[in-house]
Amino acid sequence: MEEKNSNQQILAAEEQAYSSAARIKYYDIVIDKGQGALITDVDGNEYIDLLASASSTNTGHAHPRVVKAIQDQAAKLIQYTPAYFANSQAARLAPRLAALAPISGPVEVGWGNSGSDANDAIIKFARAYTGRQYIVSFTGAYHGSTYGSMTASGVTLNMSRKMGPLLPGVVKVPFPSPWDKLEKESEEEFVDRLFAAFMQPFETYLPAEEVAAILIEPIQGDGGIIKTPPAYMEKVYRFAKQNGILFAIDEVNQGLGRTGKWWSIQNFPGIEPDLMSVGKSLASGMPLSAVVGRKEIMESLGPAANTYTTAGNPVTAAAANATLDVIEEEHLVERSAKLGQKAKDFFEQEQAKYDFIGDTRMYGLNGGISIVNPATGKGDIEATTKLMYRIFELGAIIISLRGNILRFQPPLVITEAQLAKAFAIIDQAFSELAAGKLALPKNAEELGW
Ligand SMILES: Cc1ncc(COP(=O)(O)O)c(C=O)c1O
Structure with missing residues (x-):
């Protein structure tokens, strides 16, 4: 004892x-x-x-299916870097995750070790594919702790204080949080006012044709579990589409069943991301993340642009395959x-x-x-x-x-x-x-x- x-x-x-x-x-x-x-x-x-x-x-903790998958895989092969050779678990997982993604047409994935690096990968692929440099993200967002994802975040001063300069080319706009609604303001007026604030940079210093991606948590997690007002989401999405800006979503916190849908974006019918990040529960908490996106975007970078020694490690990938089994079967x-x-x-x-x-x-x-x-x-x-x-x-x-x-x-x-x-x-x-x-x-x- x-x-x-x-x-x-x-x-x-x-x-x-x-x-x-x-x-x-x-x-x-x-x-x-x-x-x-x-x-x-x-x-x-x-x-x-x-x-x-x-x-x-x-x-849940120590789910027997996930535990067994980890134990069995660990006894066979703990690691060989997917940066050089495929392993059977990760190779099975990639098409499975691609098929689950709420993106029509061919989809590809790339592995990471954390939600943070998956969001960094979104920035890399979006810049490469569009040839544009700017990224727009939202106050109240938490995208992670690496430099790119931290720059895109806006939830606490301790995530930028003393560490600058942060990643250049990231512009933040106010997220429509319910407490920002004025007294007597209708939902429509609120959405219009916040969308006007969203547009302000584009009208004053940020050329839309130089913006690679808008990155959003469809339901903000660490920002307070806040669903983006659907009418606001619609306007932002339409603006992105009209201007050739990729629409990128962060599903790290709210994905994989958390919101009562596979993906939180499915709470917004008709809206389809070009890129998304997944992590956290993907492997039931084993360190595995993924950047997932339309194939042509995911092919815009060549070898070594997004490789990590342990990302897609066989044990984590086995845990992820078992996790998807559990989510589906239970x-x-x-x-x-x-x-x-x-x-x-x-x-x-x-x-x-x-x-x-x-x-x-x-x-x-x-x-x-x-x-x-x-x-x-x-x-x-x-x-x-x-x-x-x-x-x-x-x-x-x-x-x-x-x-x-x-x-x-x-x-x-x-x-x-x-x-x-x-x-x-x-x-x-x-x-x-x-x-x-x-x-x-x-x-x-x-x-x-
Ligand atoms: C929405 C969201 N994105 C990204 C991250 C970062 O993930 P990680 O801590 O695995 O790097 C988090 C973590 O809380 C998150 O909530």
Whole structure:
């Protein structure tokens, strides 16, 4: 048996040698094991995981099919670099993923190790194919931590502070977040106003014919789980098509069943990307990503323009093949939609009960719950911190986005009983906040984004 408080001891030792740039702090736990939607720390405390390792374990922790695929492949061949020779797992995966992509016509894929490098690859292929240099992305976006993807991101100053110059040629426009809507403004007026802001660079300094791609998360993840208003998406898409600009989407967080569809872009009928990035849950959390795009775009660069020694590694590719089997055979896309409806109903009922719940957004088993000060309607970071910490104490892992949004993204295999238990925990925390019973944790200042 581990001694009680192994969590603290291990963390204290790790802290001596671990860069604070590499962790967003939440709870002082060291995760030891996981099964389905449950995780256990080194002291044996069990939690319902409402984060799914940042949406990277949609099939749940240690899914037996995925575990077996990894073990079997590891015993045969752990690595031979796909940069030089094909391996049977990755070779099988490529056409499978290409066929799943929401892109008509011939599609090709290229492997990476992270969502970040898949987004960098989007920039490379878009520039090569169009012969244009500019990329347009959105505030509130999180595309990753490499220079290209970080430059395209716009969610926290800590991702650009002290590290410039960033990648040249990336222009950011405001994402239409619900809290930017003015009082009494209709949805149509809001869309028109934000689209005018989108157009401003194009009308003043950014020649559309020099723009290679518009890169967007159709549903922003780290930005707060926010669906792009469909009418706005339509306008941006039309503008891209009219001007020969590639329409590129980031499906790293919201893809693979998370939104109740295979891909989040499928929540926008009639809109088809030219390029997209996939990662996180692709291999159930093993490091595998992909840039996926129309064949002619993916053929615009030659050998070595997008190779990585371990990308498409046989073990990760075996995990991905098993992951796709599980998503298909266990109907996880449909499950996400069905359980997501339950979650939507639950949070809407809570919203009716508690005036500090400002807005609830749920797309599949995937939601953002804004916590606000009822007097002002503004985001309440303190209340959010109290809530998420209390939920943690009661046995579920939930974190925040943008300080005042609860992030709800359980593994898609969560059982209905586990989900009901999570709702009971969350309701208890809400009721305790309403009764003024919750205090801030001691290290509240350090927690969160
Ligand atoms: C939408 C989106 N794109 C890209 C990334 C970066 O992926 P990775 O952390 O695997 O590099 C993330 C990670 O959170 C993400 O949410």
